[in-house]
Amino acid sequence: MKKSFLYTGFAYFAVGVLFLLLAIGGIEERLNALFCGFAGAGIFPGLQMMYRYFYWNRPENRQRYAEKVEMEKIESHDERNVILRGRAAQYTLVWILCILAISIVLLSILGKLEMIAFAKPLILYLSVLLLLIFVLFQVVYQKLKQS
Amino acid sequence: MENRVEFLRKQRNLSQEEFAKAIRVSRQTVSAIENGKYNPSLELAFTISDFFGEPIEKIFLHQRGGSK
Numbered sequence: 001m002k003k004s005f006l007y008t009g010f011a012y013f014a015v016g017v018l019f020l021l022l023a024i025g026g027i028e029e030r031l032n033a034l035f036c037g038f039a040g041a042g043i044f045p046g047l048q049m050m051y052r053y054f055y056w057n058r059p060e061n062r063q064r065y066a067e068k069v070e071m072e073k074i075e076s077h078d079e080r081n082v083i084l085r086g087r088a089a090q091y092t093l094v095w096i097l098c099i100l101a102i103s104i105v106l107l108s109i110l111g112k113l114e115m116i117a118f119a120k121p122l123i124l125y126l127s128v129l130l131l132l133i134f135v136l137f138q139v140v141y142q143k144l145k146q147s
Numbered sequence: 148m149e150n151r152v153e154f155l156r157k158q159r160n161l162s163q164e165e166f167a168k169a170i171r172v173s174r175q176t177v178s179a180i181e182n183g184k185y186n187p188s189l190e191l192a193f194t195i196s197d198f199f200g201e202p203i204e205k206i207f208l209h210q211r212g213g214s215k
Contacts, residue, residue, distance in 0.1 A: 018185060073165075074168070074171050074172065075173050077171075078172050078173040078176055079172065079187070079188050079190075079191055080172070080175070080176040080179060080185055081173060081176070082174070140153070
């Protein structure tokens with residue numbers, strides 16, 4: 001396993017500890033919950049990465065690690081998996097667009113009936129998001145077509 | 148498109164996993180090819196052809212004008 005994995009793990013751990021200190025220090029109490037979340041998200045994955053580095057670099061595990069990496073490489077480059085990933089992304093995109101469009105309509109109705117406050121900014125946000133996703137899809141699609 | 152991949156693999160006493168490893172694809176892809184659920188790319192078809200040492204047209208049997 002590459003040494004960069006250990007360094008990345010250590011960086012995660014260090015940033016996590018930094019956020020933990022910020023949370024304990026109580027600089028801004030309203031942000032404590034957020035700092036604790038960042039601390040957890042840094043410390044535990046960091047420790048896991050460092051443990052994995054030492055575990056897979058043991059002489060008895062090196063061969064198994066090489067096989068694991070090889071299998072991962074095959075799985076990620078497998079042509080059928082690549083096609084399926086593309087199809088999954090395509091279906092997900094259609095679902096996201098439908099969910100956003102339905103949400104906009106529902107929010108408009110609820111807003112008009114004065115059943116929810118702040119409907120307008122929400123509708124505006126979702127509309128921009130919907131448009132952005134659609135435009136981004138077209139841009140990426142055209143770029144891929146030309147490449 | 149029909150193919151003789153399963154027959155040729157079994158003839159060489161290879162498991163799907165061993166064959167998949169040799170041609171650098173996942174075992175599921177080999178299974179899908181053998182069951183006719185997936186037609187490999189031209190590149191993969193040539194890799195399979197090279198592996199078995201048989202011409203591509205003797206492994207993948209395409210009927211012209213037939214349905215996909």
